[in-house]
Amino acid sequence: MTPPAISTHGLTHTYGRTFALRPLDLEVEAGEIFGLLGHNGAGKTTTVGLLTTLLRPTSGRSTVAGYDVVGQAPQVRSRIGYLPENVQFYNDLTLVENLRFFARLSGLREPDRRITEVLAFLDFEGHDRQRLGTFSKGMRQRVGIAQAILHRPEVLFLDEPTSGLDPEGVRTLRQIVVRINAELGTTVFMNTHLLSEATRTCTSIGILRDGELVRHGSLAAILGAYPTEQALEEAYFETAGSPA
Amino acid sequence: MTRAGVFARKELRDLGRHRIVWILGATLALAVVIAVVVASLAFRAQMADYQAYVADLASSGSAVTAAAPQLFPLQLLRGGLEYVEIIGALFAIVVGYGTIAREAARGTLPLIYTRSHGPRALVIGKLLGIAAFWAALVTVLVLVAGVTVALVGGSGLTVADAFRLAIAAAAAWVYLMFWSAVAVGLTATMRRPGTALILALGLWLAIVLIVPQIGDTMDPDNQVPGGLFKALAIAKPDELAVLAHFSHYEVTRNGLEVTSISKLFERISFGFLGIKDKYNQQSLGFVWADMYRYTWAMLALLTAGLGFAVSVTTRTRLLRKTA
Numbered sequence: 001m002t003p004p005a006i007s008t009h010g011l012t013h014t015y016g017r018t019f020a021l022r023p024l025d026l027e028v029e030a031g032e033i034f035g036l037l038g039h040n041g042a043g044k045t046t047t048v049g050l051l052t053t054l055l056r057p058t059s060g061r062s063t064v065a066g067y068d069v070v071g072q073a074p075q076v077r078s079r080i081g082y083l084p085e086n087v088q089f090y091n092d093l094t095l096v097e098n099l100r101f102f103a104r105l106s107g108l109r110e111p112d113r114r115i116t117e118v119l120a121f122l123d124f125e126g127h128d129r130q131r132l133g134t135f136s137k138g139m140r141q142r143v144g145i146a147q148a149i150l151h152r153p154e155v156l157f158l159d160e161p162t163s164g165l166d167p168e169g170v171r172t173l174r175q176i177v178v179r180i181n182a183e184l185g186t187t188v189f190m191n192t193h194l195l196s197e198a199t200r201t202c203t204s205i206g207i208l209r210d211g212e213l214v215r216h217g218s219l220a221a222i223l224g225a226y227p228t229e230q231a232l233e234e235a236y237f238e239t240a241g242s243p244a
Numbered sequence: 245m246t247r248a249g250v251f252a253r254k255e256l257r258d259l260g261r262h263r264i265v266w267i268l269g270a271t272l273a274l275a276v277v278i279a280v281v282v283a284s285l286a287f288r289a290q291m292a293d294y295q296a297y298v299a300d301l302a303s304s305g306s307a308v309t310a311a312a313p314q315l316f317p318l319q320l321l322r323g324g325l326e327y328v329e330i331i332g333a334l335f336a337i338v339v340g341y342g343t344i345a346r347e348a349a350r351g352t353l354p355l356i357y358t359r360s361h362g363p364r365a366l367v368i369g370k371l372l373g374i375a376a377f378w379a380a381l382v383t384v385l386v387l388v389a390g391v392t393v394a395l396v397g398g399s400g401l402t403v404a405d406a407f408r409l410a411i412a413a414a415a416a417w418v419y420l421m422f423w424s425a426v427a428v429g430l431t432a433t434m435r436r437p438g439t440a441l442i443l444a445l446g447l448w449l450a451i452v453l454i455v456p457q458i459g460d461t462m463d464p465d466n467q468v469p470g471g472l473f474k475a476l477a478i479a480k481p482d483e484l485a486v487l488a489h490f491s492h493y494e495v496t497r498n499g500l501e502v503t504s505i506s507k508l509f510e511r512i513s514f515g516f517l518g519i520k521d522k523y524n525q526q527s528l529g530f531v532w533a534d535m536y537r538y539t540w541a542m543l544a545l546l547t548a549g550l551g552f553a554v555s556v557t558t559r560t561r562l563l564r565k566t567a
Contacts, residue, residue, distance in 0.1 A: 053357075082358040088351030088352050089350075092261060101254055105247060
C-alpha cells in the first residue's frame with residue numbers, strides 16, 4: 001500500500017495563547033488534489049505553513065512525502081513545491097533570471113533546460129526577457145507555479161492560488177493545477193475559500209473551522225450527501241458556519 | 245555551485261544594480277580623489293613657499309641652506325583613509341542593513357526557505373557577496389587613489405609603495421566587512437529593520453567618532469595645537485621621559501582607543517603608508533613590529549562580527565519579519 005503523501009497526527013499550532021490549529025489528524029493520499037476550505041482565519045495558511053516547514057508545530061507530528069516535517073525538514077523541502085498566497089519575486093529580474101535563481105537554489109544542474117521545459121508545460125513562453133515587475137497578477141501566479149514545480153516536487157502546496165485573479169486567470173490556473181496532477185503525478189494540497197474551485201478541481205476536501213477540521217472526505221462522498229446543485233455550499237455552511 | 249554560492253552571486257548582482265550603492269560608492273571615490281587633490285595642493289603650496297624662501301636667501305647673499313620639503317606620495321592618502329574610516333563605515337552599515345531588510349521587504353523569504361539548503365546558507369552567501377563587493381570597491385578606490393596621486397601629486401608609486409597600499413587596502417576591506425557584518429546581525433536580530441539601523445548608527449557614532457575623540461582629547465600632546473611637546477620645544481627623549489611618569493594614564497588612554505576598530509584601522513593604515521611620521525620611510529618589519537597586535541585585534545573583531553551575523557541570522561528570525 002502506498003503511504004499517504006501527507007499525514008498529520010494531533011498537529012497543533014498556537015500564537016501565544018490563541019490556537020490557530022487544534023489537533024489536526026489528516027491524511028492525503030498520493031495523487032490527490034486536496035482542497036482545504038475555511039473562512040479567513042480558520043487556520044488554512046497556518047496548516048500550509050506547518051506542512052511546508054515554514055512554521056514549527058506546537059505539538060503533534062506530521063509527514064510529507066514520507067518524511068517527518070520537523071525531524072527531516074531538508075528532505076521534506078526537497079520534495080515539495082510551494083506557492084504562497086501573495087507570491088513575491090525579484091521584480092528587477094527577468095522571468096528567466098528569477099526562475100534560474102530558484103532552480104539553482106533547488107540544486108538543479110541544468111537550470112535553463114528545465115526552465116524551458118516548465119515554461120513550455122505551462123504554455124508560458126515568450127516572456128523570458130521580461131522583468132517581473134511588469135507582470136500582471138495572473139502572470140505572476142503562473143511564474144509562482146513554475147518556480148514551485150521546477151524541481152519536480154512530489155507534493156505541491158498552493159495557498160489561495162486563485163486569490164485576486166480575474167475569471168480567465170482563475171480558469172487558466174485551475175487547468176494548470178489539474179494538468180500538474182494528471183500529467184506529472186504531483187499531489188496537490190490547495191487552500192481556498194472558493195467553493196466552486198474546490199468542486200471543479202479537488203478530488204478530496206477538508207473543511208476547517210476555527211482551527212479545527214470539521215469535515216474531511218472525498219469530494220464525491222460529500223457531494224453525495226447533499227443532493228442539490230449547491231451541495232458543497234450546503235456542506236460548507238453547515239460545517240464551517242457563517243463567516244463572522 | 246553551492247547554495248551559499250547562489251546567494252553570494254545574487255547578492256553581488258543586487259548590490260551592483262542598486263542605485264544607492266552606486267551613489268555611495270561614487271561619493272567615496274570622489275572623497276578620496278578630493279582628499280588627494282587637497283593634500284597635493286597643500287604640498288605644492290609648501291614647495292612654492294620653500295622655493296620663495298630659497299630665492300630670498302639667494303638674493304640676500306646668504307650661504308645658509310634649507311632642506312627641501314619632501315613629497316611622500318602615500319602621505320597624500322591620509323584624507324582619503326579618513327573618509328573611508330568615517331563615511332565608509334556608514335556605507336558599510338547601509339549595505340549590511342539593506343541585504344536583510346530588502347529580502348524581508350520583498351517577501352521572497354518563504355520561497356527561499358521552502359527550498360532545501362543549509363540553515364546558514366543564506367547568511368553565509370550574503371556575507372560572501374558583500375565580501376566580494378567590498379573587495380571590488382576597495383580595489384577601485386586603490387586604483388583611483390594611485391592614479392590621482394600619480395597625476396595630481398606628480399609622483400608615481402613604486403612597487404614598494406604599491407605593496408604598502410595593498411596592505412592598507414586589505415585593512416580597509418576588513419574594516420568595511422566588519423561594519424557590514426554587524427549591520428547584518430543587528431538587522432536579523434531586531435524585529436523591525438529600522439530599529440536595527442538606528443542601533444547600528446548609534447554604534448557607528450560611538451566607535452567611529454566618540455571613542456577615538458575621547459582618546460585624542462586625553463592625549464597630552466593634543467592639548468596645544470601643533471603638539472604640546474613641540475610648542476614647549478621638548479625633545480623626543482625628554483618627551484618620553486616625561487610620559488614615563490604617566491604610564492598608567494597612557495595605558496588607559498591607549499586601551500580606550502584600541503577598543504575602537506576605527507582607531508585600529510587608522511593606526512594600521514597610517515603605519516604602513518608612513519602617514520604617521522614615526523613609520524615614514526621605515527622598513528615593513530619595523531612597522532609590523534608595532535602593528536601586528538593591532539592587526540590581530542582587527543581580525544579578531546572581524547571574526548566576532550561575522551560570527552555574530554552568522555549565528556543570529558536564522559530562518560526563524562527572518563521568517564518572523566515576513567510574517
